[in-house]
Amino acid sequence: MKNRKSLFSAKAAVTAWSLAMSLTGFVAAETPIETVPWNGHVGAVSFTFDDALENQVQNLKPILDEMPDVHVTFFLTNMGNGLQKNAAGFAALAKAGHEIGNHTDTHAHLSGISSNSELEKEIVTFADKIESVMAENGAxxxxxxxxxxxxxxxxxxxxxIDTRHFINRDCGWHGRNEWDVEAKWMSIQAKVWTRSGATVTEMLSSLDTAAFIGDFGNANPWDVSVKGGSWLVVLNHGVTDDTGDDYSINPADIKKLFQHALENDLWTAPFGTIGAYHRAHFIVDKAEKTATENGYTVKWDVPNEHMPESVPLRVKIDTKSVDEKAIVEQDGKILKPESDGTYIIEFMAKVLTVRKPKDGEDNPIAIRATSQINRDYTKFTLFDMNGNNLGSVNGFAVPERFPKGAYIIRAEAKGLSPKIVKVQSK
Ligand SMILES: [Zn+2]
Incomplete structure (x- = not known):
């Protein structure tokens, strides 16, 4: 009798505990989607190149062609006949995955124009013009x-601008955007490169700040405090060795900045790509669920019809409150979880469904914990910041025998893409 009674109490306790857990889960999951910051990277950077200059096609394209993980933005204008003259080159860049944006027809002083129809000519008509010129050149x-x-x-x-574009870049200050702070989408700040106004060392340091590398305890109080990885927007013009051109940067230097962005594990992608991801997360993360017979749906609105046609978001979704093997669907298609348990959803689809599997229905791949992913790597190699191989280590930590400072660890395993992580030794 004694045994039976204690068994009963234990069961009752477990039941009460599960009920409490499911209630907690229910309350916490009213907004069941949480976007992974910066597409799973520590931070992000968008390099933007203005003015449709010939030397961008001549000197930057060969560098970009060699770096498939770097995608940038070109803001085109017809000032100096730039769009027409270099159309074939920019169309080739567009086909290679770079963004083509609008920098107005005549490179106008927009705040000096008071007529709406004149503004529309510079901004709206020219956006259409860029698209048609690119189409004539096969892009x-x-x-x-x-x-x-x-x-x-x-x-x-x-x-x-808002009637024809979902985002606009202005310039000034440090050009950093924080994950949880909603920017003014029609006035995103950018860090401006000029030979006289910045140094390569300063730009490299900005890329460290975006990746949250460094000690920010003594940061200037008038600067924005740095609390994590951020999105850095950089404004460039020409790419040439001509030191008389203050706005241009040497090809070797811009290459060095691209390489450092990748070393820092920054998501190095066009302004419109990262901007859309950033803007979408403020909406999806607030979207509430509606219960269905076998799970729930989540619906949201797209804030501007001129967002990119596809805005993939890497997200965590509460599926466990529905079923251990719950299925996530968009547009009638089952989404398979990534190896770390996240899902890549389509923001522009505006709706998502989570439901129990039907009888006999194949379940998607079992979700694996992130710790399991780290365990899957079999080889870890330590590098110093100059890229010198310092030998094998046991995981994502620098052994004590190495001096204090920043290092890179590259983790490898069969069937997994290598993971490169910047680490600070203690
Ligand atoms: Zn310009």
Missing amino acids: TVRVTSLATPFCENNDQVSAV
Whole structure:
């Protein structure tokens, strides 16, 4: 009797505990989607190149062609006949995955224009023009971003940009955007490169800050405090060795910046790509679920019809409150979880369903914990910041015998893509 009674109490306790857990789960999961910051990277960077210059095609394209993990943005204008003259080169860059954005027809002083129809000619008509010129040169381009010439902007200008683009780049200050702070989408700040105004060392340091590498305890109080990885937007113009051109950067230097961005594990992608991911997360993460017979649906609105046609988001989804083997669907298609348990969803689909599997239905791949992923790597190699191989280590930690400082660890395993992580030794 004694045994039976204690068994009963234990069962009752377990039942009460499960009930409490499921209630907690229910409350916490009213907004069941949580976007993974910066597409799973520690931070992000967008390099943007203005003015449709010939030396961008001549000197930057060969560098980009060698670096498939770097994608950038070109803001085109017809100033100096730039769009028409270099159309074939920019169409080739578009086909290689780089973004083509709008920098207005005549590189106008927009805040000096008071007529809406004049603004529309510079901004809206020219966006269409870029698309048609690119199409004549064999590239299908959807213009979704603008950059204001001279960074001149005001409410009237922003309102016109907003009718044809989902995001706009201005310039100034440090050019960093934090994950949880919603920016003014029609006035994103950018760090401006000039030979006289910045140094390569300073730019490299900005890429460290974006990757949250460094000690920010003594940061200047007038600067924004750095709490984690961020999205750095960089404004460049020409790419040439001509030191008389203050706005241009040497080809070797821009290559060095690209390489450092990759070493720092920054998501190095176009302005419109990262901007869309960033903007979408504020919506999806707040989207609430509606219960269905066998699970739930989540619906959200797209904030601007001129977002890119596809905006893939890497997200965590509460599936466990529905079923251990719950199925996630969009547009009638079952989404398979990634190896770390996240899902890549399509923001532009505006809806997502989570449901129990039907009888006999194949379940998607079992979810594996992130710790399991780290265990899957079999080989870890330590490098110093100059890329010198310092030998094998046992995991994502620097052995004590090495001096204090920053290192890179490259983890490898059969069937997995290598993971490169920047680490600080203690
Ligand atoms: Zn410009």
